[in-house]
Amino acid sequence: MDHKSDPTENLEVNGATEEEIEFLRGERVGLNHYRGRRVELNAFTSDQFIEWLEQKLDEHGVTKVIPDAATLEHAYRRAAGHKRCRAILERAVAEVDAYAAGVKVPKGLRKRVQAELDREPGQSWDSAIESLLPPAKLDK
Secondary structure, three states: OEEOOOOHHHHHHOOOOHHHHHHHHOEEOOOOOEEOOOOOHHHOOHHHHHHHHHHHHHHOOOOOOOOOHHHHHHHHHHHHHHHHHHHHHHHHHHHHHHHHHHOOOOOOHHHHHHHHHHHOOOOOHHHHHHHHOOOOOOOO
16 A cells, blocks of 8 residues: 555554554655555454454453343343244244145136236236135134
């Protein structure tokens, strides 16, 4: 990476060590030009990046944050609702699959689908099938 001026001051202001400045600034290639090196995080392997990141978090004393009581209560209730919803959906899917397996398929379905497509050519064949179904009924 070519610098049109000496990047030392900027690197110092941003907390670079002498060793880091030496590495990043690189060599002088003209009156006030430097050919430095770039450092890119994507040069790390995944494992190297995680190790580097965890080291930096430790260096700066970063720890997990546990939110205040109101936030925790809200999150707990939300999680309980999501868990209940998943259980209800799993049961509903099983019921729907059992219902669908027992539905009687009408004879001449291909002709009926073709007639529906002739009536409304812009629709897909699976939309045509759905339009042939009677209204859905829910058990109480």
